Amino acid sequence: MADASLNPYLRAQQSFKEAVEILGLETAVFDLLKQPMRFFEVAVPVVRDDGSLEVFTGYRSQHNDALGPTKGGLRFHPNVDADEVKALSMWMTVKCALLHLPYGGGKGGVRCDVDQLSEAELERLSREYIRAIALVIGPDKDIPAPDVSTNPQIMAWMVDEYSRIRGENTFGLITGKPVAIGGSRGRVEATGRGLVHATRQLALELGIEFAKSTVAVQGFGNVGSVAAQIASDLGARVVAVSDKDGGLYHPQGLNIAHVIEYQKAHRTLTGYPEADAISNSALLELAVDVLLPAALENQLTADNASRVQARIVGEGANGPTTPEADAILFEKGVMVVPDVLGNAGGVTVSYFEWVQNQSRFYWSEAEVSQRLEAYMAEAMSAMHEMHQRFGVTLRKAAYLVAVERVAQAMRVRGWLK
Secondary structure (H helix, E strand, C coil), X not given: CCCCCCCHHHHHHHHHHHHHHHHCCCHHHHHHHCCCCEEEEEEEEEECCCCCEEEEEEXXXXXCCCCCCEEEEEEEECCCCHHHHHHHHHHHHHHHHHCCCCCEEEEEEEECCHHHCCHHHHHHHHHHHHHHHHHHCECCCEEEEECCCCCHHHHXXXXXXXXXXXXXXXXXXCXXXXXXXXXXXXXXXXXXXXXXXHHHHHHHHHCCCHHHCEEEEECCCHHHHHHHXXXXXXXXXXEEEEECCEEEECCCCCCHHHHHHHHHHHCCCCXXXXXXXXXXXXXXXXXXXXXXXXXXXXXXXXXXXXXXXXXXXXXXXXXXXXXXXXXHHHHHCCEEECHHHHCCHHHHHHHHHHHHHHHCCCCCHHHHHHHHHHHHHHXXXXXXXXXXXXXXXXXXXXXXXXXXXXXXXXXXXXXXX
């Protein structure tokens, strides 16, 4: 049997098994959740610009639809394989159930290297993939979205192709679209905004006043820069930020709007005159109330977790904390907002986009932000309550909340006897 620590599908199965056991649910719950309800592998033929035909392999996994149609991203990457897609669809089930979204988990992808494709080839690939899975997706069946190496333009091509097949505009098929064809306002900022709202709610649960807290943000891309700006707007003192080249530190707090302007002009944080330089590794160990790792995976490890001084770690990136570091932080009393909630602002606003598409009634960015805050706060409260009930990490608590909700839906639908 493959090493569960390396295989994402086996890791996901183990997490579901632990949740079922902790909750004391019947083994049939795990039997239904340990694998996708439906999984598709498709051939995606693409005519290259030189006239040759290349056949790519595509996948779509629909994990569980007890709570509603499946939902999840599409990635274009050379390492896409069946086990990765299945695992990601299982994690989407957790994310959607945790946020109380009426969805199950889905995921898809095509094994390809977008850097080796022209724009015309990328469009043909996008359209052919949708043609290959058109019979098994739909606004009330399975709703894709952008993921690694896909973007709003690719989503626009895909929804156009599906609409042509159906003979009618079907904007609700896909989320993450351009605003011009039904995309939601506030979608670009959703992940960073959601991260701050989830973290602020945890601070409230712990009796920490977020507006008077100090914050360090690792990663200053879309998620990190938005999170830093929102935290600053809410009154927190953002004392450090960093990008791949290094970071900035100012104990009295950075002017985030000025830092963003500087980065846009220079494409780096290096050389910003109104702060001291700090390394990415040193930033993680600062004496702050809140640490937001929003860059790469595996930043907090067994080597440095014991030196983390933050009281709250909010994961904006995917997997920035290793399992070993997670255990060390929990033992130290550091509360970690897991990525399954920390970066769930994206899927939540994707849900809002789908609702707007279905109703043909579109919201202002202020409405989107207000609703997002409410969803993130409710999910964090449910997680914290489960954490207190079972004495587990918030990461495990997320699985407990999600599995309990999915199991309840399966039970009332008559799937469990």
